[in-house]
Amino acid sequence: MQxxxxxxxxxxxxxSINVIREVAxxxxxxALLFSGGKDSIILSxxxxxxxxxxxxxxxxxxxxTGHNFPETIEYRDSWVEEIGARLLVASVQKSxxxxxxxxxxxxxxxxNVLQTVTLLDAIEEYKIDAAIGGARRDEEKARAKExxxxxxxxxxxxxxxxxxxxxxxxxxxxKSQGEHFRIFPISNWTEMDVWQYIYxxxxxIPTLYFTHLRxxxxxxxVLLAHSPFLPTRDTENVDEYxxxxxxxxxxxxxxxxxxPATTLQEIIQEVAAARVTERGGRADxxxxxxxxxxxxxxxxx
Amino acid sequence: MSEFTNSGxxxxxxxxxxxxxxxxxxxSTLIGRLLYDSKSIFTDQYEAIEKSSVLRGEDYVNLAxxxxxxxxEREQGITIxxxxxxxxxxxxxxxxxxxxxxxxxxxxxxxxxSTANLAVILIDARKGVVEQTSRHAIIASxxxxxxxxxCVNKMDLVEYSEEVFLSIRKDFEALASHLPxxxxxxxxxxxxxxxxxxxxSANMDWxxxxxxxxxxxxxxxxxxxxxxxxxxxVQYVVRPQSTEFHDYRGYAGRIAGGVFKPGxxxxxxxxxxxxxxxxxxxxxxxxNEAFAPMxxxxxxxxxxxASRGDMIAGIHDQPTVGQDIELTICWMDxxxxxxxxxxxxxHTTRDARCVVREVQYKLNISTLEKNVDDTEIGMNDVGxxxxxxxxxxxxxxxSRNRSTGSLILIDEATHIxxxxxxxx
Numbered sequence: 002m003q004x005x006x007x008x009x010x011x012x013x014x015x016x017s018i019n020v021i022r023e024v025a026x027x028x029x030x031x032a033l034l035f036s037g038g039k040d041s042i043i044l045s046x047x048x049x050x051x052x053x054x055x056x057x058x059x060x061x062x063x064x065x066t067g068h069n070f071p072e073t074i075e076y077r078d079s080w081v082e083e084i085g086a087r088l089l090v091a092s093v094q095k096s097x098x099x100x101x102x103x104x105x106x107x108x109x110x111x112x113n114v115l116q117t118v119t120l121l122d123a124i125e126e127y128k129i130d131a132a133i134g135g136a137r138r139d140e141e142k143a144r145a146k147e148x149x150x151x152x153x154x155x156x157x158x159x160x161x162x163x164x165x166x167x168x169x170x171x172x173x174x175x176k177s178q179g180e181h182f183r184i185f186p187i188s189n190w191t192e193m194d195v196w197q198y199i200y201x202x203x204x205x206i207p208t209l210y211f212t213h214l215r216x217x218x219x220x221x222x223v224l225l226a227h228s229p230f231l232p233t234r235d236t237e238n239v240d241e242y243x244x245x246x247x248x249x250x251x252x253x254x255x256x257x258x259x260x261p262a263t264t265l266q267e268i269i270q271e272v273a274a275a276r277v278t279e280r281g282g283r284a285d286x287x288x289x290x291x292x293x294x295x296x297x298x299x300x301x302x
Numbered sequence: 303m304s305e306f307t308n309s310g311x312x313x314x315x316x317x318x319x320x321x322x323x324x325x326x327x328x329x330s331t332l333i334g335r336l337l338y339d340s341k342s343i344f345t346d347q348y349e350a351i352e353k354s355s356v357l358r359g360e361d362y363v364n365l366a367x368x369x370x371x372x373x374x375e376r377e378q379g380i381t382i383x384x385x386x387x388x389x390x391x392x393x394x395x396x397x398x399x400x401x402x403x404x405x406x407x408x409x410x411x412x413x414x415x416s417t418a419n420l421a422v423i424l425i426d427a428r429k430g431v432v433e434q435t436s437r438h439a440i441i442a443s444x445x446x447x448x449x450x451x452x453c454v455n456k457m458d459l460v461e462y463s464e465e466v467f468l469s470i471r472k473d474f475e476a477l478a479s480h481l482p483x484x485x486x487x488x489x490x491x492x493x494x495x496x497x498x499x500x501x502x503s504a505n506m507d508w509x510x511x512x513x514x515x516x517x518x519x520x521x522x523x524x525x526x527x528x529x530x531x532x533x534x535x536v537q538y539v540v541r542p543q544s545t546e547f548h549d550y551r552g553y554a555g556r557i558a559g560g561v562f563k564p565g566x567x568x569x570x571x572x573x574x575x576x577x578x579x580x581x582x583x584x585x586x587x588x589x590n591e592a593f594a595p596m597x598x599x600x601x602x603x604x605x606x607x608a609s610r611g612d613m614i615a616g617i618h619d620q621p622t623v624g625q626d627i628e629l630t631i632c633w634m635d636x637x638x639x640x641x642x643x644x645x646x647x648x649h650t651t652r653d654a655r656c657v658v659r660e661v662q663y664k665l666n667i668s669t670l671e672k673n674v675d676d677t678e679i680g681m682n683d684v685g686x687x688x689x690x691x692x693x694x695x696x697x698x699x700x701s702r703n704r705s706t707g708s709l710i711l712i713d714e715a716t717h718i719x720x721x722x723x724x725x726x
Contacts, residue, residue, distance in 0.1 A: 005561065005593040006524035009316035009395040018597040019556045022538045026610055026651070050585035051597070054550065055542040139388045146383045164383065166409055166634050168416040168722045169708045170556070171648045175717035189397055191388045197311050 018051040020186040027174040028131040035061040037073035038249040040135030060087040066112040067094040068251045076207040091123035111254040121157045155179035223256035320399040320418040327424040332493035339500040342389035393519040408682035409634040415445035431473040443481040458492040464508040532560030532616030535650035552599035558705035571613045571696040577602040611652035613696035628726040635720035639679035646712035655692045662686040700724035
């Protein structure tokens, strides 16, 4: 007798497509949060597969901090064109100019936390009832308890102790006026799965992920890209390093890693050998043990 | 590293398993060991919990801190919610649904069990089969987890005694004889010392079976899905308004059972209209066959009316279509189940409403006793009930198909998921 089984990447793909289609079926105005990082890239690739041969029936939303790597914006615009998606941009600079958000001060100032204000404003402005994000449960311990369909109250807050039970593949997206959902279709993927999938599907990614020469400063054991957005102390040296990025976030808080990897296969080997998590280079997570949980409660991705 | 590169990794299977237990059982230690020995804990994670352990005044690195992700859990030293953990070996990728073991968290155990292929049940070798063991076995059985691995832990504290192991095994088999047939395995382990967890133990020559990880890597799981009865709940209708795909009408969804091929005669339920599968479509091209749990789109030969919530099924193996349904329900809300009460229903892709007709009995999930005099179903209770739905559902029994045999009840005022039900 013939046996039928899927590889784990096929099973993860099928699960994610199922979740994405469920969003389109259950919600009026979904949007896919797109950062230009690898997780939101595969998310939009999966969305493209879910609705083929029609276009993705909801827009991508980029929360633009104004502190992006230029490579990210370049990639974003070409990818959006390739998949034929509609792009909305919400600007943190606008939130600051309007007095809705206040720039952080000090050496480690970042606009990471401010993104929450801009995101929640965009959710209200566009009346988004489901914001689809690329968060994975293996990234961070507060995210390990996240649901696929994560309920947010009218203030955009997450209540981790009072989450809806989520059983089988039955997703309850019912809500009251003013509330919304965050949806995480790739919850069950690991960093390794994402890279293997990018390799298998031959998905283009920003050049930042591959090795390049970059002027950086070393701060608290993390290599940060030298840029006009990053204030430097007199004691800090700007040197050139052979680096790549494991995650793509703001220029001010995304750490680079020393790496000679020029191909996806070399990246995959590096990931397999890595002894530090990909968020280990994120200064924003290092603020306290519950840094992510606190940000998520307030409405962060 | 070579095993992780490309072809090997791309061909791995996925095994989802659930664990239930408290810190005392050594559950966190066991998970910590699986993650640590398979190199799935990173140095920054390890250093973070090492630092926390020191700050909390503990003598050893507390691996439980890895799984207790929420501040409240770390403060109270307990697991409240289901935590999902991931690790991979060169042979398989694993998802652990790590759940608390106490009776007040039954709903979390049920949640973790609902998607698992396998349950790991931990027994303390010094204590043997206790009430909590029975409860975990009964929950695994009600949720129809196909494989159960009983780990008799802390063997180091009973001098690695074969007698102790065999006697616990006998007790558990006696308990399991009251449950529907299940694939049972027993392993004597010491999670603390690593005996029979990742590598074979040098302390128990009398045990000739595989270590836990070897068993997890080799368990045959391809037949866990139902590949007999064709079931396709229509999730979303894809209708491109383009010249290239002018007449295209794709029924998108995830196959819930059986193998579908172009040319298969199918029926759309509940309407009963028949048609033939024209093609199986995906972004990557058309397929000659598709099976559970693949997400695809079907096109049909005829212009029949089918929409979200309808079920496309094989004409020879049709599901039951009806409105009066008997359920085993696990209640998940502080507000008790109300007889005569109305609830929202989600079953496959169908949304409906229902009224609870009667509670037949409450099940004691530690003893399997049916109490017909106690019909108050509150938080964490399991019972047998009858409902009537507003619209016909196309369903199978849960034991026949976990997808088409399960549903959830939703409170119509708060929108909270209040019940998880298995169709009898």
